[in-house]
Structure formats: C-alpha cells, structure tokens
Amino acid sequence: MPDVQNGTPAYRRIQAAILQRIEAGQLRPGDVVGSERQLAKVHKVSLMTARHALAVLTRDGMVERRPGAGTFVAQPKIHFNRLASFTEQMASRSLPARSKVLYCRIIRGEHEIAARLGLPAESRLVKVERVRQGADEPVAIETCHLSADDFGDLAEAGMERSSLFAFLERQHGVTLANADEQIDATAADARSARLLGIPVGEPLLRIRQVIYSTQGKPVLYVLGLYRSERHTLLIRRYR
C-alpha cells in the first residue's frame, strides 16, 4: 500500500534522511550511500521506491551513481538547478541574508509582465523591488511582480523580514514548484550602479524568471540583476 504517512511520500522521506546524514557530516563526499537494495530494506520500501529517491538526489547533484560500483556522496553541497529563495541560498552558504525594500505598491499597465503571468494586459500587479544583501554588501536588485487580484495583501505585509516564498505558502497555500529562467549579461545603468555600489557600465548577470506553482500556474515574475563578482550561477545540463 502507498505508505503516505503524515502526507510525505516515502521517497521524500528517504531523500530527507540521506540529506540529513550528509549535512550532519556523517556522510562525507566520496562515501558510499547505501545501495538501492540496502535502502529498500532499511526504509521498508520496494526497490523502485528507493531508486526513485536516489534518482532525484542524482538530478540535484547531491549524489553520484556509478553502474556496477555504487552510489556515492557528490563533492560539494551544491544543489544544481534548484529553485531556492534568496534567503535559502544564503543560508546554504552560512551567510546572513538581508533585504532592503525599495518599492512595494500596486501598479498597472505592465503588459508584457502580465502576459508572462498569463494575465490580461491591464491587470493590476503587486510590484516589489528589493536590494539583496549578503555579508553586509549589496549583491543584487530583485524586482518581483504578482497578480494583485490574488496577492494584493502582499502590499500591506512587511516584506522586510520574511521570505516571499514563505509568505505565499503560509498566507495563500501556494507552493512553488519550478521556474523557467532567461539569463544574459547587461551593463549597470546609473541607478543600478548606485544601489549596488559599483561603477556604471559594470557587467551584471541578468536573470528573468517565471515561477510556477505546483498546480502549474505562473505566480511570480522576477527580474534579478546580480553583481557578477559576488554571484555565479551553477547549472547542470543533461544530454
């Protein structure tokens, strides 16, 4: 029977158990993670379920599998292709995350952005602009857009402390699932340069992302400008 104790699928629980052992330092890079058959026995699941757990960890680059040899803990603690909030990204590097809100209001007339969110052109949108700081230095400018009809209360909620991801989950029961990103390089204009404390014309990494909920609905449009010396993107591609 599908043992969905406390709502968490078995393969998720197995993943979590392994990740915990890695983070606790019990498993070091290069160490053998239990084989599929071992994991299946220990967690009392079938082989396919244990496999599924390992497959996801492999995709994220937490674990490496060598046919005939075994499954091993991968080198660093980098989550490839992982959708994470700024807060989470900083936490994974053990850095304090801070934000300064520059703008937080309801606007209208952003046709292109509305379209990217699958909304009518004249929709009201909540716009939140923040400077992201890591280790007390400005790292990025992030501008978010959401449907004001669905998430208008965001304009009143203080975005100073809490993560936007957490807000969406707690206040609206919306869980984010994946993001499609468009990445290029651009030169800092006067305003960006001032906010980030860098010379005008400096190269910046520009990331535009549309973030989807677990229901497949586009929820969030984010434009990010990142200081290239302070931020590099890590990606894994497959053949």
Place this chain on the structure above:
Amino acid sequence: MPDVQNGTPAYRRIQAAILQRIEAGQLRPGDVVGSERQLAKVHKVSLMTARHALAVLTRDGMVERRPGAGTFVAQPKIHFNRLASFTEQMASRSLPARSKVLYCRIIRGEHEIAARLGLPAESRLVKVERVRQGADEPVAIETCHLSADDFGDLAEAGMERSSLFAFLERQHGVTLANADEQIDATAADARSARLLGIPVGEPLLRIRQVIYSTQGKPVLYVLGLYRSERHTLLIRRYR
C-alpha cells in the same frame, strides 16, 4: 523481460516517438499526449515504463502534466537544461552554424584546468579556440581543453567542419552525458572585443563548463564568452 531491442531502452523509444510526432507537427502545443495507460498499451510496456518516458520529457520541458487532467505538449520547442553542441543549438533554431578555428595545439602547464578534468597538474592538454558564428555574425568565443593523452589526435583532425561532440563519439566511442556549468558576467577585453566585433568593456555572458561522459569521467573543459545580445540562456529549476 526487459525489451532492449537494438540496444535502445523502451522508455527512450517512447520518448523518441513522441518527440517525432511533436516535431512533425502532428502534435501541437496544448494537445493531449496519450495518457500513461494509453502509451503503455500502444508500446506494449508496463505502466512504470511509460511513466518513466514521460518523466524525462517533463524534466526537459517538452511536456506538461496536470494531475487528474492529463499530459499535454508544452508551449515552445525549448529544451531546458539540455546539453547540446553549438551545432545542435543553431540547428534547433534553423540557423546555419559556422566556426573559425583560432588555435588548435597541444599545451602544458594549465594546472587549474587539468585539475578540473581530474588530471595531474602537468598533463598535456589539447586546446582548441574557436569563434562561433550564427547567421554570419560572431556570437561567441569558445575555448575547449581535453586530455592530450586520450584525445591527442584532435590536434590533427580538422575542427573546421565537424562538431567536437561528433568527433568524440565517432573517433573515441565517448558519449557525453552531462555538464556542470558555472555562469557569470564579465566585460570584454581588447582581444575578445576585436574577435566579436563589439566595443571593449561590453558585458559578456561567461560560461565555464565541465562536460562528463556517460561513464562519469570529466572529458571536456569549455570556457565560453557569449555576446549577450545574441545569446540568452534558458534554464529550468526545480523545488
């Protein structure tokens, strides 16, 4: 019995069949791809195998699954997070791909690059530097490094025409499986600017990739500098 006819796993054959129908225009974006149970019947495989095929297509963004509703062809023909050679990338946009080889020789003393390829610091490396052109304009400078002990004959092979991926596969039986990339922005120096026909200081997208074979061995180190107006990266992230 695992039906590995002609060496291709069943789930790969199913994928290929679906992709073919999409590319042929028989399936348009939004159309229903057969359900898991349909696919299983048609291809005479079990449910889990049909599922596996769809899972990979979902990961690549070719197909969208809505629980309770069905599986649908996704919007564009973008392969997210897909490792593709420059030749393949251009082909997928129906553009002619051309390259000019600037440099193709065996070198020594690139310690850091050797390390990234898992080789001793003083290893001999083949270095190939190329200007990539799409639609008769220079788009990128790509510098590849490979182990000279394993692939020394590359220095003699003309890299003008053929794809490096194809060369590795045909001449050495090495199939590339995935790449880990590190992405940031940088300013064009004098040489890059001249080669790409842009002003000095212009922002460039810099991509460093280590490409691994199906055996998990690092085979190729590539440094790419891309004109940001001519190239944007598309990525999908997961939660």
Place this chain on the structure above:
DNA sequence: AAGTGGTCTAGACCACGGC
C-alpha cells in the same frame, strides 16, 4: 463516474565493476 497522474509493491533479468 470515468479517466488521469502520483505513488507503491514484489518480484525479475542484464551488463558491468571490483575482488
């Protein structure tokens, strides 16, 4: 109510790695 994706079972054979 019928169909769908999401999860899961309890087995199986194969090719390959390391001893």
Place this chain on the structure above:
DNA sequence: CCGTGGTCTAGACCACTTC
C-alpha cells in the same frame, strides 16, 4: 564471483479533474 545500478513487469490504491 557477488553486488551494483539500469531496466522492466503487472498489477494496486489514492486524490484529483472533467464531465
């Protein structure tokens, strides 16, 4: 040789969407 990952089977129940 034995253990490993890679592939596969023939079923099953659940929550959900669509009608």
